[in-house]
Amino acid sequence: MAQPSSSSKPVVPLLKDELDIVIPTIRNLDFLEMWRPFFEPYHLIIVQDGDPNRTINVPEGFDYELYNRNDINRILGPKASCISVKDSACRCFGYMVSKKKYIYTIDDDCFVAKDPSGKDINALEQHIKNLLCPSTPFFFNTLYDPYREGADFVRGYPFSLREGAPTAVSHGLWLNIPDYDAPTQLVKPLERNTRYVDAVLTIPKGTLFPMCGMNLAFDRQLIGPAMYFGLMGDGQPIGRYDDMWAGWCVKVICDHLGLGVKTGLPYIWHSKASNPFVNLKKEYKGIFWQEEIIPFFQSATLSKECTSVQKKKKK
Amino acid sequence: MAQPSSSSKPVVPLLKDELDIVIPTIRNLDFLEMWRPFFEPYHLIIVQDGDPNRTINVPEGFDYELYNRNDINRILGPKASCISVKDSACRCFGYMVSKKKYIYTIDDDCFVAKDPSGKDINALEQHIKNLLCPSTPFFFNTLYDPYREGADFVRGYPFSLREGAPTAVSHGLWLNIPDYDAPTQLVKPLERNTRYVDAVLTIPKGTLFPMCGMNLAFDRQLIGPAMYFGLMGDGQPIGRYDDMWAGWCVKVICDHLGLGVKTGLPYIWHSKASNPFVNLKKEYKGIFWQEEIIPFFQSATLSKECTSVQKKKKK
Numbered sequence: 001m002a003q004p005s006s007s008s009k010p011v012v013p014l015l016k017d018e019l020d021i022v023i024p025t026i027r028n029l030d031f032l033e034m035w036r037p038f039f040e041p042y043h044l045i046i047v048q049d050g051d052p053n054r055t056i057n058v059p060e061g062f063d064y065e066l067y068n069r070n071d072i073n074r075i076l077g078p079k080a081s082c083i084s085v086k087d088s089a090c091r092c093f094g095y096m097v098s099k100k101k102y103i104y105t106i107d108d109d110c111f112v113a114k115d116p117s118g119k120d121i122n123a124l125e126q127h128i129k130n131l132l133c134p135s136t137p138f139f140f141n142t143l144y145d146p147y148r149e150g151a152d153f154v155r156g157y158p159f160s161l162r163e164g165a166p167t168a169v170s171h172g173l174w175l176n177i178p179d180y181d182a183p184t185q186l187v188k189p190l191e192r193n194t195r196y197v198d199a200v201l202t203i204p205k206g207t208l209f210p211m212c213g214m215n216l217a218f219d220r221q222l223i224g225p226a227m228y229f230g231l232m233g234d235g236q237p238i239g240r241y242d243d244m245w246a247g248w249c250v251k252v253i254c255d256h257l258g259l260g261v262k263t264g265l266p267y268i269w270h271s272k273a274s275n276p277f278v279n280l281k282k283e284y285k286g287i288f289w290q291e292e293i294i295p296f297f298q299s300a301t302l303s304k305e306c307t308s309v310q311k312k313k314k315k
Numbered sequence: 316m317a318q319p320s321s322s323s324k325p326v327v328p329l330l331k332d333e334l335d336i337v338i339p340t341i342r343n344l345d346f347l348e349m350w351r352p353f354f355e356p357y358h359l360i361i362v363q364d365g366d367p368n369r370t371i372n373v374p375e376g377f378d379y380e381l382y383n384r385n386d387i388n389r390i391l392g393p394k395a396s397c398i399s400v401k402d403s404a405c406r407c408f409g410y411m412v413s414k415k416k417y418i419y420t421i422d423d424d425c426f427v428a429k430d431p432s433g434k435d436i437n438a439l440e441q442h443i444k445n446l447l448c449p450s451t452p453f454f455f456n457t458l459y460d461p462y463r464e465g466a467d468f469v470r471g472y473p474f475s476l477r478e479g480a481p482t483a484v485s486h487g488l489w490l491n492i493p494d495y496d497a498p499t500q501l502v503k504p505l506e507r508n509t510r511y512v513d514a515v516l517t518i519p520k521g522t523l524f525p526m527c528g529m530n531l532a533f534d535r536q537l538i539g540p541a542m543y544f545g546l547m548g549d550g551q552p553i554g555r556y557d558d559m560w561a562g563w564c565v566k567v568i569c570d571h572l573g574l575g576v577k578t579g580l581p582y583i584w585h586s587k588a589s590n591p592f593v594n595l596k597k598e599y600k601g602i603f604w605q606e607e608i609i610p611f612f613q614s615a616t617l618s619k620e621c622t623s624v625q626k627k628k629k630k
Contacts, residue, residue: 291474
C-alpha cells in the first residue's frame with residue numbers, strides 16, 4: 001500500500017481527542033476561516049473577554065464551547081477574581097476547564113504563515129511534534145533538535161543524555177509583527193520579522209526566557225497548573241506581563257522537575273501591531289517590576305518533595 | 316556618495332591586522348583556492364602535522380608562516396610534548412605563536428558553503444561579526460541574536476541585560492557532512508546536513524556544549540589560554556576529544572568571567588566524512604571518559620580571585 005506523503009493531510013489528525021485549542025477573544029472569529037484545514041478536527045475553547053452580552057460569531061463547522069464573563073463568574077463564584085478582565089490573560093480559564101492532556105492557545109490576530117517554499121505552515125501539527133518528542137535541557141546540541149529528520153546529536157554529546165527529557169512546553173514564533181515591548185515598538189515602528197529560522201531548540205536548564213502566549217502549546221498534565229497567566233487588565237496595575245509571569249513559573253518548575261521547554265518553529269503570521277502608546281501605559285510599572293522579579297526566579301529553588309507541578313512541600 | 320552595498324567586498328577587510336587564520340594540515344593547501352576572496356587579505360599560521368620533511372604547498376599570494384614538528388620542538392624544547400602529534404589538536408600551537416587579538420581556525424577539508432540564495436558564504440566575515448557584537452548569556456532571546464539586523468530583544472527581556480556581554484567565542488556549523496561521533500556515523504552513514512538554520516545564538520550561562528574545532532573563531536585576549544586542545548594522537552589513549560576538552564574549559568571559564576559563547580552561523584561545506592572505524596578506535600575510551608568528566612565540568616566553580624583567563628587563585 002502506498003504511504004501517504006508527508007505533505008498530505010493525515011487521515012486522523014494527531015492528538016485529535018487529546019488536545020483543546022484555547023482562544024481568548026473580543027471579536028468575531030473570522031480568523032478561523034484561514035485555520036480551517038488545520039483546526040477544524042479539534043475542539044475549541046473560546047474565552048470571551050469584555051462585554052458578555054456581545055455575540056461572538058464562530059464560523060460554521062467548528063466544534064466549540066464558549067465562556068463569557070457571566071459563565072466565568074457562575075462557574076468560579078468568588079474565585080472568578082483570579083481570572084483577568086479585559087485582558088487576553090483570561091485565556092487561562094480555558095486551560096482550567098479543558099479536560100484534555102494538551103492545550104494549544106493562539107491569539108485571534110494570528111494567521112497562517114508560509115514557510116520559505118511558500119507552503120502554508122500547519123502550526124498546530126508542528127507544536128504537537130514538538131510536544132511528543134523529547135527535549136534536551138541538560139546539554140546543548142549545536143545542530144538544534146537532534147530528534148528531527150536529518151539531524152542528530154553531534155560528536156561530544158554525552159550518550160547518557162540522548163534519551164532526552166519529556167517536553168512540557170512548545171513556544172512558537174511570529175513572522176511579520178514581532179512580539180516587542182512598547183519601548184522597542186516606539187523606537188522601531190516599521191520593524192517586521194521576515195527571518196524564518198528553521199529550528200526548534202530546547203531552552204537549557206537554568207535559563208529563563210520571555211514566554212509569549214500568542215502561539216503556545218503545552219502538556220496540561222505535566223505543567224498545566226503552572227500555566228496561570230498573571231492577573232492583568234481591569235483593576236490591575238500592570239498589563240502585558242501575564243504570559244511572562246507564567247513563563248517564569250513554568251520554566252523554574254520544568255527545570256526542577258526535569259521537563260523540557262522548546263522554542264522556535266512553528267511560526268504564525270502576526271497581522272497587526274498593537275498600539276505602542278496603549279502598551280506603554282500597560283507595561284510602564286512592569287518594566288521596573290521585572291528587573292526585581294527575574295532575579296528572584298533565577299535564584300528560586302524548589303524542595304525535593306515537589307515531585308509534580310501540583311505537589312507542594314509538606315509543612 | 317553612494318554607500319557600498321552590503322554584498323560588495325569591503326575596501327579594508329574587517330580586523331585585517333588583528334586576526335590570524337590557523338590551519339592544521341598534513342597536505343597541500345589547495346583548499347585555500349576556494350577561500351582566496353575571503354582569506355587572502357589575512358595572515359595564515361599553518362601548523363604542519365606528521366612528517367616534517369614533507370613539503371606543504373601553499374597557493375601563491377597568501378601571506379603565511381608555517382611550523383612543522385621540528386619547529387615546534389625547537390621553539391618549545393621539552394614542553395613540545397604538550398602539542399599533539401598526528402592529530403589536528405596540534406593547531407593550538409598556532410594559537411600560541413600568534414600575536415593577534417583574534418583567531419579563526421578551519422580544517423583543510425572545509426570549503427565555502429552557499430546560503431539558500433546560492434551566494435557564497437564568507438564564513439570569516441560572519442565570525443568577525445559574531446565576535447564584535449555582544450552575547451546574551453544571562454537570559455534567552457526567542458528571536459535569537461537581538462543585535463542582528465531585523466531583530467531585537469522581545470517583550471519581557473529585562474532592559475538591564477540588553478547591553479549584553481563581550482563575546483569570546485564564535486562556533487560555526489557545517490553543511491553536508493555533520494560532525495558526528497563514530498557510533499552515529501556507523502548508524503547513519505548517508506546522513507548529510509542540508510538544513511540551513513539562519514541564526515546565531517548565545518549558549519546560555521551554565522550550559523555546556525560540544526565545541527567543534529573545524530570552524531571556530533575566538534578572542535585570544537579574552538579566552539586564548541583556555542583554548543588548549545587536549546593532548547591526542549600519537550602515544551595518547553584517546554582521540555577526537557581535543558576540541559571538546561577545550562570547549563568544556565572555555566565554557567566554564569566564560570561563564571565565570573561573564574563572557575559570551577555563540578553558535579550557529581556561519582556554515583562551511585564539510586566535504587568528506589572521516590573513516591568511522593578509525594574514529595571508533597580513537598573515540599572508544601573517550602566515550603566512557605566523557606560521561607565522568609562532563610559532570611565534573613558541570614559542577615566546577617572558580618574562585619572570585621580568578622578575574623581573567625590567566626589569573627589563578629592565590630594560595
